[in-house]
Amino acid sequence: MTLLQVDNVTHSYSSKRLLRRRKESEQALTDISFRIEEGTCLGLLGPSGAGKSTLGKVILGLQRPQRGQILFQGHDLYAARIPRKLRRDMQVVFQDSYSAVNPRMTAESIISEPLENYEKLSPAEQRRTVAELLNRVGLSETDAKKYPHEFSGGQLQRINIARAIALRPKLIILDEPVSSLDMVNQTLILKLLNELKSEYGLSYLFITHDIKAAFAISDTLGVLEKGKLIELYESKNQFLTSSHPVVTLMKESILANHPRSRSLPTRTINR
Amino acid sequence: MSTDNRSVLKVKDLHVHVNSSQGMSTLVQDINFELEKGKVLGIVGESGCGKTVTSMSILQLLDRKAMTIDGSITLKGQELNGLREQEMRKMRGKDIAFIMQNPMSAFTPVFTIGEQFVETIKSHTAFNTKQAKELAIEALLNVNLPDPAKLLAKYPFHLSGGMLQRVMIAMAACLHPAVIIADEPTTALDVHNQLLVLRHLDQIRADYGTAILLISHDLGVIAEMADDVVVMQQGRIIEAANVFELFDHPQHEYTKTLLNARLQLPF
Ligand SMILES: Nc1ncnc2c1ncn2[C@@H]1O[C@H](COP(=O)(O)OP(=O)(O)OP(=O)(O)O)[C@@H](O)[C@H]1O
Ligand SMILES: Nc1ncnc2c1ncn2[C@@H]1O[C@H](COP(=O)(O)OP(=O)(O)OP(=O)(O)O)[C@@H](O)[C@H]1O
Ligand SMILES: [Mg+2]
Ligand SMILES: [Mg+2]
Numbered sequence: 001m002t003l004l005q006v007d008n009v010t011h012s013y014s015s016k017r018l019l020r021r022r023k024e025s026e027q028a029l030t031d032i033s034f035r036i037e038e039g040t041c042l043g044l045l046g047p048s049g050a051g052k053s054t055l056g057k058v059i060l061g062l063q064r065p066q067r068g069q070i071l072f073q074g075h076d077l078y079a080a081r082i083p084r085k086l087r088r089d090m091q092v093v094f095q096d097s098y099s100a101v102n103p104r105m106t107a108e109s110i111i112s113e114p115l116e117n118y119e120k121l122s123p124a125e126q127r128r129t130v131a132e133l134l135n136r137v138g139l140s141e142t143d144a145k146k147y148p149h150e151f152s153g154g155q156l157q158r159i160n161i162a163r164a165i166a167l168r169p170k171l172i173i174l175d176e177p178v179s180s181l182d183m184v185n186q187t188l189i190l191k192l193l194n195e196l197k198s199e200y201g202l203s204y205l206f207i208t209h210d211i212k213a214a215f216a217i218s219d220t221l222g223v224l225e226k227g228k229l230i231e232l233y234e235s236k237n238q239f240l241t242s243s244h245p246v247v248t249l250m251k252e253s254i255l256a257n258h259p260r261s262r263s264l265p266t267r268t269i270n271r
Numbered sequence: 272m273s274t275d276n277r278s279v280l281k282v283k284d285l286h287v288h289v290n291s292s293q294g295m296s297t298l299v300q301d302i303n304f305e306l307e308k309g310k311v312l313g314i315v316g317e318s319g320c321g322k323t324v325t326s327m328s329i330l331q332l333l334d335r336k337a338m339t340i341d342g343s344i345t346l347k348g349q350e351l352n353g354l355r356e357q358e359m360r361k362m363r364g365k366d367i368a369f370i371m372q373n374p375m376s377a378f379t380p381v382f383t384i385g386e387q388f389v390e391t392i393k394s395h396t397a398f399n400t401k402q403a404k405e406l407a408i409e410a411l412l413n414v415n416l417p418d419p420a421k422l423l424a425k426y427p428f429h430l431s432g433g434m435l436q437r438v439m440i441a442m443a444a445c446l447h448p449a450v451i452i453a454d455e456p457t458t459a460l461d462v463h464n465q466l467l468v469l470r471h472l473d474q475i476r477a478d479y480g481t482a483i484l485l486i487s488h489d490l491g492v493i494a495e496m497a498d499d500v501v502v503m504q505q506g507r508i509i510e511a512a513n514v515f516e517l518f519d520h521p522q523h524e525y526t527k528t529l530l531n532a533r534l535q536l537p538f
Binding site: 181 | 317318319373376433470473476477514515528529532
């Protein structure tokens with residue numbers, strides 16, 4: 001069943017503050033259409049500045065698009081009244097983990113905020129849930145009382161992930177969710193997301209620049225460039241065989257996985 | 272340890288303690304390494320092992336009220352640990368530049384990119400505003416940012432994550448400092464921009480002898496750039512080796528696990 005349907009979405013940031021005289025606006029998204037089926041993951045790739053985060057914000061209801069429609073579980077997200085349950089069913093992990101959290105809240109209160117809003121748990125149950133969530137993202141119960149500035153970049157990223165999965169929503173918009181994680185923790189998080197997907201039918205919009213991570217979790221793949229969804233693949237195999245210039249450039253830019261196969265011009269010293 | 276003049280940055284017996292809401296604890300201990308002119312030293316290690324704390328202590332950016340930094344950090348022979356903030360500020364950006372892990376926190380939201388970029392250049396050079404602006408534009412082009420003049424008029428929140436990260440890299444590289452500390456410099460970049468930025472940093476290194484302390488969880492970045500690598504775990508250095516040695520003959524169990532966890536692509 002289709003969980004999310006994006007139809008002909010066009011969005012531009014008005015730039016009145018930018019250039020006071022001209023009333024020019026920059027088009028960030030042009031005529032975007034795609035669907036995410038229940039229990040599947042759409043991996044979204046594309047150059048920096050292409051509009052990936054903007055698309056995420058539009059889907060989350062944070063940036064009203066100029067044109068187009070977004071249907072989540074059949075409801076128009078920008079209609080006058082939307083059921084409260086819909087908000088609960090869509091969660092997010094923002095690209096910038098620092099501005100996504102309130103610096104004056106402990107990890108425990110950050111993670112339990114959605115639980116408090118939507119689920120009436122006893123304090124003991126809530127504490128247990130938070131501890132369990134911390135464990136699942138590779139942190140420990142003793143981290144519960146710490147504040148955002150007392151965490152490392154990757155730890156804070158995982159706290160944001162714990163918050164997003166707390167309610168076990170239907171859709172999570174994950175904007176570069178593993179960008180700050182070492183390979184061991186990255187594997188842990190990708191495994192966790194895959195488990196939630198297969199066990200509870202969670203769906204994801206997985207925004208990433210990391211082709212390997214996209215491959216590890218996505219069912220379908222899209223490529224956004226300059227605000228346009230230039231490619232949409234039903235399978236990962238189609239991406240592999242694609243000869244679109246943007247995709248080819250991506251594949252050619254993948255870094256060496258051993259110093260022997262370095263590609264940087266002045267670094268290819270033989271040893 | 273050698274005292275020859277190729278050594279630009281030397282960290283000796285670094286220990287960092289914090290007095291936080293959780294009481295006293297040690298964040299990093301027994302950190303020793305040396306960075307030579309024109310060389311790249313990689314730092315890898317699990318999330319939370321102390322990479323950022325190490326770089327922030329070199330730059331003397333840790334909150335001095337809550338943290339104690341013990342040990343010696345010398346930049347071209349000059350002791351940085353405990354240096355007055357006023358002195359340190361003269362060196363940051365000019366002699367030792369920092370590419371922060373979180374691009375947003377490197378900028379003030381209330382000033383345009385141009386105002387911040389030009390101010391940084393002017394505070395370290397004898398350039399006038401026009402010259403500083405020209406240098407900024409050239410620096411932005413070097414990191415593949417299109418339309419730099421227009422970009423300078425924007426505010427930080429107008430830029431995407433990867434655009435802001437590239438602005439920060441441009442700022443760090445444009446004054447050709449003796450040392451660049453790059454803390455996860457390509458986390459927001461697509462593979463093509465990542466390659467262009469690494470090429471640019473490598474060019475600065477080759478042309479001006481800039482030494483780079485490169486923190487990255489991306490083993491591809493390390494494989495491409497590093498001469499030597501240190502591996503950290505729980506606040507300590509557990510292994511240090513030439514990059515070829517490390518990839519071919521990892522000694523420590525954790526290093527082996529890390530290398531084995533690399534995701535493979537079907538092409
Ligand atoms: N608040 C804003 N006001 C004006 N322009 C904006 C704003 N946010 C983003 N933009 C512009 O919209 C375009 C797309 O930005 P977006 O953040 O969606 O890119 P992205 O694909 O997520 O890039 P990255 O991979 O670097 O994070 C960019 O040109 C950016 O400058
Ligand atoms: N101000 C602070 N107060 C208390 N603990 C702190 C503080 N800053 C950092 N820490 C702790 O110190 C340890 C090292 O943090 P650091 O930011 O150096 O990790 P890192 O290696 O950079 O990790 P990442 O790869 O996730 O960015 C972490 O366990 C973190 O929780
Ligand atoms: Mg983005
Ligand atoms: Mg860090």
